[in-house]
Amino acid sequence: MSYKFKFFAQPIVTNIKTFVEVAFIEFSIGVICAFFAYTYYDGFIQVFVGCLLIALVCLFLTIHNIYVVLKIRKEQKLRDVANNS
Template sequence: MTYKFKYFAQPVITNIKTVVEAAFMEFSFGVICAVFAYVSYGEIIQLFVACTLIAIVCFFLTIHNIYVMFKIKKQQALKEDI
């Protein structure tokens, strides 16, 4: 019996249940990466660029999740009115 390797990406199992939790996690990661970018600005340019890019993406995803949250709330309110 040989071990069969899986050569494709496996899905990530998370315990995040709501859009608010996802937005909070992404915002937290963005703040941490922004602090790392600020600290490494004059010393390690590779770390600065990587952390800045990750922080920007995290903040964009946070804004997107908040937009989706308000969109879902608006749709639920419209369904209740009908």
């Protein structure tokens, strides 16, 4: 006897449109988690490790998004120069 699912999880709709907005949000989350990791350094080691890991991942993703934005702008400039020639 099987159960039929009538409802499925819907995708999350956000109003984030650019890489810069995503980088800013990830940077903000990384700073907040880094603050919590610094605060709980002597206290709960589980909270420290978790917050430190999240902060490092968020900061890495911020750097990656900034790199992608710069790469896209460089490619657009090269395309514009090639189209104008």
